[in-house]
Amino acid sequence: MEKKKVLLCVSGGIAVFKAAALTSKLVQNGYDVKVMMTSSAQQFVTPLTFQALSRDRVYTNTFEEKDPAKIAHIDVADWADLVVIAPATANIIGKLANGIADDMITTTLLATRAPVMVAPAMNVNMYAHPAVLRNMQTLEGYGYTFVEPNEGYLACGYEGKGRMTEPEDLIEMIDYHFTKLAYKNWNGKKVLVTAGATREKVDPVRFFTNRSTGKMGYAIANEAAKRGAEVILISGQTSLTPPHGVRVINVQSAEEMYEAVMRAFPDQDIVIKSAAVADYKPKMTFEQKMKKQEGPWKIEMERTKDILKELGEKRTKQILIGFAAESENIEKYARKKLESKKVDMIAANSISSPGSGFEGDTNEVILFKRTGDSVTIPMSTKTEVAKILLDEALTFQKGSIE
């Protein structure tokens, strides 16, 4: 695929160092990056840093025309698929809102027809000043997207709103921007994902659980949200950060997951059940901690409700996708689940192959479809697996209705 072209415009504030980290991450994520700097930005970090990170010349001066065949600011304005201003000072926001073009960045911004994303960074009082607020509103009216600054300690010594968004979050926004454009058919689709392990309580300190980390489900929720879907993520225990733009509902037990899934289910278009739900729970639970006693402790277990199976019975239009973690006879067991749970697709992984299954960042998966065919995804990152799984999910126009 052709690389997406990002023009990063850096104006002068202490957060310029974050723009350097952003440049590096953009290049690592496969973007073609060009950097433009104001003269004040160059007071903080030299163009050489950005040149090395972007592996391209840095634009600093409107009148420095290196190629006589081109007019640099028009050429770069036309080149960009997206313009990101980070950090954006009160000054550059003010100039852009008033159509001023007195340096390379402001001139290029007037000439570009690419979408513009702005990450402001300034003192808390400046950010709250009516002039700045009005200028931001004006730019929003022109279609600019603002990425709100974070609250916290500011370099000027103040506490409050004004810290530029972290490069990791900006990258998420940039990825989101491009993925959404590329996957228009996901726009507004309602997707429910479950992830992580359930915890079945014995007493206030003990529970039964399993080795699922939730990474696969979180990767799916993240990718679906990036594509423009409306995503609900019902999550068991994990230590993962909720993906951007996803509504997360945290649950503990299989019973809580059942309740949450059933409530959300009727509205959904696609349901992906990657959670490792306990099949058994203790028949009795104790409100007080059980003290140890002589001899063994026998805990009687009973079956939990099979959520996916019930969804298979209840569904009207929903596409249903389940997971199966198998240690042997993968195809046989996966196809059995496909039948018994009446789902459209089972994503099966072999938990005995190295690099696949719980805890790691990679997975080796075979997607078994109700149509009889299957798709093998060789060892890949969980993000890659999520992408292919979502592509395959849309090959079903509608869930199977028996």
Ligand code: CTP
């Ligand atoms: N699942 C569920 N509710 C349960 C148990 C599992 O919705 N109480 C879902 C999981 O989220 C997953 C699929 O069903 O999508 C896994 O199927 P399951 O038959 O539970 O797998 P195993 O527990 O591995 O079953 P078995 O012991 O029969 O191999």
